[in-house]
Each structure stands twice: as structure tokens, then as C-alpha cells.
Amino acid sequence: VFEYFEKLCAVPHGSGNTKQVSDLCVSFAQELGLKWRQDEVNNVVIWKDASPGCEDAPAVILQGHIDMVCVKTEDCAKDMAKEGLDLCTDGEWVWADRTSLGGDNGIAVAMILAILADGSLPHPPLEAVFTVDEEVGLEGAFALECSDLKGRKLVNLDSEEEGVFTVSCAGGVRLDGFLPGVKAPLEGEAGYEISLEGLLGGHSGGEIHKGRASANQVMGRVLYGALERVPGLRLADIRGGRFDNVICSRNHAKVAxxxxxxxxxxxxxxESGAALKNEYTGCDDGITLACERTALDGALSPEATAGMLRTLLSIPQGVQAMNVDFPGLVQTSLNMGVMELKEDGLHFGVSIRSCIASQKEMMVQRLKAILELGGGSFTLRGDYPGWQYDRNSALREEVLEAYQSVCGKQGTIEATHGGLECGLFMEKLPGLDAVSFGPELHDVHSVKERLSVGSTRRVYEVTRELLKRESAARK
Structure with missing residues (x-):
């Protein structure tokens, strides 16, 4: 498994930059002599016939995504659009030097490739599906043509807690917001740059409940407070984050x-830096807020600044509702992952999630109302369905039995607030039964991301055991 993982990590594969890793998956299929298909967006499907004696077993789909979220430390000079990762290990964990690891979801791809290469494993017909751009709105799964897929059992390997088997997920939509504003020359004002740094950030689905600060939201709050303290303050720049589905870990702004x-x-x-340090003790202990003088060539008018900061302060962030059926599960949330002040005004992106379709729509309506009051506008993209819990899932019970057999303990059934591709596959393949699981991954979408070696071994064996059991099934 890790031989394949190293090969995948050796080529760049951030979202929107997947051609090279997609071609690598095709080359693996060619080396193994397997039938394959690569579509125009770089999704790859690989078929493997059943092992001898298992031809009558129903096909099983094994699925993961080949793109990763690329983040790096400020002192890292690596061009992640052109260079692979520098992997490190202490024998128990694997991580990447000063960058995210992409274990989400490269380790799934590696496990599936290892299964396809295994000539000793009894298995049913296999359909390996590798999708692209999952991290930026499930784009690959949206585009995937599924008419040649025969399997009606889907094993999605895109979960991050060993022994936890996901059977439901939230749906979501991305909102691109805009607040107009044009810079004008300064009138003798002093210029300052404000830096908000040291936050942990994290996945806006899996870690939104941990109370971590969003640098984008906090900077808006700080600047609104500064405007109250210093009337006449003018916004010259504000920017933070790269992905809608990542809790922003730093933001930089400039004011006159x-x-x-x-x-x-x-x-x-x-004063604000000290207050934030106290407020986020225990979840963002490294938070820092500082300012320094800087030269500016222009800034928004005081009126545009006030309207923009008032609107930013009004936009909600984080958990909005908890689920009553799965205690501890976030039901509805939103995350302003990206913002940037451009020549025409402020552009920002918000990821909205909910397992209740009506609440997802309500959050869109709320943002629409806030933006209309602030003189702004918005567009929607990447709207994807949730995955409803199936009380009669046969695959769920088979996976739990395989886990018990391999690990000697019972697994846990959960729903997730994260977005998974299973919901889209459910729409495309009527009658599909699905379960998502995976090895222990911590701090995904961040430079602290790390993958457990031992957990990877166990989850791989659970997957193999499941396929052995499926090979004995009959159509």
C-alpha cells in the first residue's frame, strides 16, 4: 500500500491539477493488464474480473478521490503545483515535511491499487473508481458517467477515523459572495497592515464543531471594532484562505x-490580540494579532468600508444546528473559507452544509438577505445532495462483521457532517448500498496532517476480508 502511496505523492495532485496523477493511475492499470477508462476531467475507472470461482458474485465498487488540499507553511518554498511531497515517518505515523500530506484521499487510492495488484485475494468483480476535485465541490463525481458501472455495493474509503463506519453525510452548496467597493487615493492618512495568524484551521466538515476560530470571520470582527474606536478608518485590503471548505487559519488586512x-x-x-488569546485558549492557543505601519496607494471610502465591515460582521460562521438522531453530530453549518479584496470589491466563498435539505436552503436565504441589505450579490455552485441513512443496509452489516473478524472488536456506525461522494453515486446508481470507512488520519487539510501506519494496515486487511466475504455471495 505504501509503495503505491509514495508513487502517488511523488507527483503534484492538488484540486484542479490532477492530470499527472490521473495518468499515473492509468499507467498502473496498463501495467496490471486491466481494462480502464479515463474521462475528459481525469476521472479514472479500472475494472478487474472476479477471481476464479467467484464469477457469480455481484460486483463491488471501490472508490476514492485523487485530488488533495495543498497547504504549506510560510517558510516552505515548494511549488505544490509542480512538485511532489517530501514524506516523513517515525514508523507509527506518516506526514509530509511542511505541507499537507494528502492522505485524504491518497491512501484510499493506494489501498485500492494494492488490491487490484493482489493476485492471491479471492474477490468478486471489482470496479475501482478514482474521482477528481472532490475537495472543491465533488466536481469529478458530478461529471462521472456511471452507465458502465454494474456494482450496487459501494465501498468509499474516504473516512478518517478507524473503526467508525459512515452511513450518512451532509449535502452542501458553495456560495460566492460579492460586496462592491472601489479604492480612492489617500488623503494624508497613516497606513497599517494587520496580521492575524497562528490559528489551527482544519476541515470545515470534520472539525467545524471544535470551536476553532476562522481568521476571516475574526478579522472582520476586529476591523469593525477598530472602526468603532477610530472613526474614518478605510479598508485598503483584506485576504485570507484558499479553499471554501477549510477553516481559514490566517488573514492579512490593510487600513488607512x-x-x-x-x-x-x-x-x-x-487589546484585541489579548482578548482573542483569552477567548480561544484551548482551541487556538497560537492565535496572534499584530499591526505595523505600511505604505498604501489607496483605500475604500469610509462609507464603503463601514458597509462592508457591517456585512462581514453579520455573516454567521460555524455550527448553526446539531442533529437529534446522532448525538454530537453537526446538522447545519457554514464556513467562510476564502476572501479577497479586488479592484471591484470584496469577493468571498462560503461552504454551506446540512443533512437537512430545507436547512441548507434556509442558510442560503439568510446569506442572501444579509448581502442584499449590504448592497451585495451572490452566485451558487457545487450543490450536492446528502446521503440518507438506510436502516436496511446489508453492506453495513457485512462491513461490521469483517471489522469484527479482523480487529476483534465492534465498529461504530456514524453519520458525518463532511461531504462525501456517496450521495451523488446514490443518485446516479439506483439501488446502491454504500459504506464509507478509512484509516486514522489527523488534522487533514493542514500542515499537521498525519496518517497512522498501523491503522492503514488494519483497514486494508478489513477491506480484503470484506472482499473475500463478497466473493462468496451469489447474484
């Missing part, structure tokens, strides 16, 4: 303000 109020502004930033 009356030169005679500079001391008050600096004192406010110092």
Missing part, C-alpha cells in the same frame, strides 16, 4: 486611518 489616531488604533489592536 487619520494619522492623529494612530496611537489609539495600535492600542486597540494590542
Amino acid at each position: 486611518l487619520p494619522a492623529d489616531r494612530a496611537g489609539e488604533f495600535e492600542a486597540f489592536i494590542q
